[in-house]
Each structure stands twice: as C-alpha cells, then as structure tokens.
Amino acid sequence: MxxxxxxxxxxxxxxxxxxxxxxxxxxxxxxxxxxxxxGHEGRPPRDFSMSLGPVARALMPEDRAAIRDALQDRRDLGPRTNRREDLRTLIAAIAAEPYDPTALRNALTAPAERAAQVQAVAAAVLADRIDGMTPDARAALADRLIRGKDDR
Structure with missing residues (x-):
C-alpha cells in the first residue's frame, strides 16, 4: 500500500x-x-494613568491634556531612559570584574527611584490642576470618582 x-x-x-x-x-x-x-486620543499616557489610577480616568480630557503637557515641560525629571538601558546597566554590574556590590544595588534601585520621582511630580501637577478648578468642577470630579464611571 x-x-x-x-x-x-x-x-x-x-x-x-x-x-x-x-x-x-x-x-x-x-x-x-x-x-x-x-495615539492616546486624549487619554493620559500609560505611566500617568497607572500611577494616578482612578483620578486620572475621572479627569476631563482637557485636564489630562494640561497635566500631560505640564509633565512633558518639566526639566527636573531628567532624561527618560528605557528598560533596555536599565537592563544593560544591570548586566554590566553583574558581569563586572572586579565585582562592585554598590554598582549592582544602584542598577537595581535606579529605575524604581526614577519612577517614584515621576509619580511624585505627577501627583503635584495633578494637585495644582485640582487647586485651579472651580468648586463645581471639583464636585463633578469627586462625583465621577464616587461613581467610577467614564461619563465625561
């Protein structure tokens, strides 16, 4: 067969x-x-939304845009590095001869420290934006937060 x-x-x-x-x-x-x-179509950038969660989602599109612009204008945040650069730094610290435990610890903690700095600045910019809202706008924001809805 x-x-x-x-x-x-x-x-x-x-x-x-x-x-x-x-x-x-x-x-x-x-x-x-x-x-x-x-494009984000008026939504906050991912790192902004993830760090400020429900408040960022409850903001009006124009408020999110203003906060995004304010964050992009900040020079005190330093250069943005990407994960590949962080990984290269970590690998270099691990493979270094002679081995330097301080360099390893710096490579492990630097990304988290940068993220914490960005979150602190984002929270301050958000607070400044809310400070400038009218009582009615603040009440509407609070209402959207309570309901957890995206009905802007």
Missing part, C-alpha cells in the same frame, strides 16, 4: 503550516505594536 503522505507532500504541508504560524505571529506582534504606538 502506498504511503498516503509521501515525503514531498509532508514537506509541503509543513511549509504551509509554518507560513500560517509565522503570519499569525506577525499579526499578533503587529497588533501589539499598534496598540503600543497609537
């Missing part, structure tokens, strides 16, 4: 399966990249 799947057919089926798998993986990667780089 002849083999229903001769080697040439198995190879072709495998090539098609790999091509479909690659296409699916690229589609998922493209979707993830698109989500990461798309």
């Amino acid at each position: 002849a083999d229903p799947f001769p080697p040439s057919r198995r190879l072709r089926v495998m090539q098609i399966a790999l091509a479909l798998s690659l296409a699916l993986n690229l589609a998922v990667a493209g979707l993830a990249a698109g989500i990461a780089v798309r």
Whole structure:
C-alpha cells in the first residue's frame, strides 16, 4: 500500500503550516505594536494613568491634556531612559570584574527611584490642576470618582 503522505507532500504541508504560524505571529506582534504606538486620543499616557489610577480616568480630557503637557515641560525629571538601558546597566554590574556590590544595588534601585520621582511630580501637577478648578468642577470630579464611571 502506498504511503498516503509521501515525503514531498509532508514537506509541503509543513511549509504551509509554518507560513500560517509565522503570519499569525506577525499579526499578533503587529497588533501589539499598534496598540503600543497609537495615539492616546486624549487619554493620559500609560505611566500617568497607572500611577494616578482612578483620578486620572475621572479627569476631563482637557485636564489630562494640561497635566500631560505640564509633565512633558518639566526639566527636573531628567532624561527618560528605557528598560533596555536599565537592563544593560544591570548586566554590566553583574558581569563586572572586579565585582562592585554598590554598582549592582544602584542598577537595581535606579529605575524604581526614577519612577517614584515621576509619580511624585505627577501627583503635584495633578494637585495644582485640582487647586485651579472651580468648586463645581471639583464636585463633578469627586462625583465621577464616587461613581467610577467614564461619563465625561
């Protein structure tokens, strides 16, 4: 009896399966990249929203935009570094000869310290924005926070 799947057919089926798998993986990667780089449409940047949570979501779009602009104008936050740079610094500290425990500790704590500084500044900018609101605007913000709804 002849083999229903001769080697040439198995190879072709495998090539098609790999091509479909690659296409699916690229589609998922493209979707993830698109989500990461798309505009915020008036929402706060991810780090702002994550650090201030419900208050950031309850703000009016113009308030979020003003806070975003104020944060971008701040020069005291220093240069923004990315995770790859932080990882390179950590790897260098681990692999260094002679080994320097202080360099390792600095590499481990520096990203958290930068994040804490950004959160503190964001909270101050948010407080300044709320300070400038009318009593009615503050009451509306408080109401949105109580309801937890996004009905701006």
